[in-house]
Amino acid sequence: MxxxxxxxxxxxxxxxxxxxxxxxxxxxxxxxxxxxxxxxxxxxxxxxxxxxxxxxxxxxxxxxxxxxxxxxSGVDGGADVEGVLDELLVEHVPGSGVSHHLRDEGDWDQMREYFAHRSIYHHKEADPHAWVIPRLRGQAKASLVAVEFDEFGGGRGSRMHSQLYVDLLVAAGMSGEYLHYFDDVPAPAIALVNMMSLFGLHRNLRGSLVGHFAAAEITTAPSARRMAAALDRLEAPAACTLFFTEHIEADAVHEQIMRRDVIGDLLDREPELREDVVFGVQATELLEARLADQLLSSWGSGESSLRTRRRWLVSQNG
Ligand SMILES: [Fe+2]
Ligand SMILES: [Fe+2]
Known part of the structure; x- marks a missing residue:
């Protein structure tokens, strides 16, 4: 600094x-x-x-x-792309993730904390993935761009997912300013965005970027459904729910495109990238699990998951 x-x-x-x-x-x-x-x-x-x-x-x-x-060193590795992607679709019952907690018993403060953690990414939603476009060819490139087009609002600035997230923050009585909550958020949520930037900026990690992107799209639709249910239960403003309902339908489609057209075509061209794709999926799971641990263990002991409760309250009023 x-x-x-x-x-x-x-x-x-x-x-x-x-x-x-x-x-x-x-x-x-x-x-x-x-x-x-x-x-x-x-x-x-x-x-x-x-x-x-x-x-x-x-x-x-x-x-x-x-x-x-x-x-x-935190992941198992391997080259079984289909296996690791299929595993993401298995719903572990009873669900014990953050979105399960928020749906079933989370309160509005916890919901707003969650919004703050995720804002580090959603302010630049889909930006890190754009770095990979010049590194892809043929159908993989065309299909990844089709997904990105949706993420960027299909040509409408007001519908960009990053803008929908700003609308969500403001509707929740929070600041929509770019990275406003950066100083409040501990490492796990920041590390996830760093991983995306790392994968995006290094051509030799293009397989991992694509693996990460597919993993995110596959897991988003079910968790967005739970988030929408949580927000209904908490009677949250409509703009908060819209961000998630938008992702329920969009990501069900994105998942298919990422698996079949992006990963499928990329690995047809460059089969030696299988291990990199698997690494991207597993690294995403590793960091998502660390974020979930941090949130659920803080909330489980009755504490805020943010750095300091006090600063959080001050920034809400500011
Ligand atoms: Fe999105
Ligand atoms: Fe998506």
């Missing part, structure tokens, strides 16, 4: 400090997110020339390495 406040220079950033950091902890999550943000919207007080500064990229590579190593 100190370095970014100054003009870009050729002095080295402290890459050696990265080795001691918790790869899935707050420091790595915040550092990586800050570095990647230079490729998205940047920061008002940071010189945009930093984006391609060689010393910054050297430092980012060191942070990426510890994060990627932790993801790789």
């Amino acid at each position: 100190d370095a970014l406040r100054h003009r870009p220079s050729s002095s080295a950033l402290p890459a050696s400090a990265v080795a001691d950091a918790d790869p899935l902890g707050d420091d790595v999550a915040v550092a990586l997110h800050t570095l990647y943000e230079l490729h998205y919207r940047g920061f008002p007080d940071v010189d945009p020339e930093w984006e391609w500064n060689p010393e910054l990229l050297r430092f980012r590579a060191a942070v990426e390495r510890v994060f990627l190593d932790a993801l790789r």
Whole structure:
């Protein structure tokens, strides 16, 4: 952060400090997110020339390495693409995920906390996946773009999923400002977005980006159905529910397109990417499970899942 406040220079950033950091902890999550943000919207007080500064990229590579190593060592791996995707569709009964909790017994405060965690991604919904477009060919490219077209509102700015999420936040009495809740959200939700940026920005992880995208589309429709039920039970404003009902139908279609046309065609062309696709699916599950643990264990002990309750309340009023 100190370095970014100054003009870009050729002095080295402290890459050696990265080795001691918790790869899935707050420091790595915040550092990586800050570095990647230079490729998205940047920061008002940071010189945009930093984006391609060689010393910054050297430092980012060191942070990426510890994060990627932790993801790789946290998953089983393998090359059974169909198997890992099918497994995502199995509903474990009784369901014990975050959306099950919110549907059955969550309160409005927990719902708003959940909105804050997910805002880190939904403010840039579908953006990280756009990086992969030039790395695909033929039907895989055409079909992935068809999914992205929907994510970006089918040509209508007001229907972009990122805009529907802003509408959701505002309807819930929260701030719709870009990354407003970043400082309130602990590592797990940030790490998920970092994973997408990592997969999107590295051509050699294109299979993992596609695997991640398919996993997200497959799991969204059932969880969106539970979220819509939760919001009905809590009598939430219609704009909150719309974001999820929009995803129930859209993602049932997206799931099919991602599996058959994107992954199918990609692996026909490049069968050696099977393990990368599996890794993308499993890394998504790993980080989603960490987020679910963090939310449910906080709520289970009667606490807020955000960094500090106080700051959260202040920012709601601000
Ligand atoms: Fe979406
Ligand atoms: Fe989708």
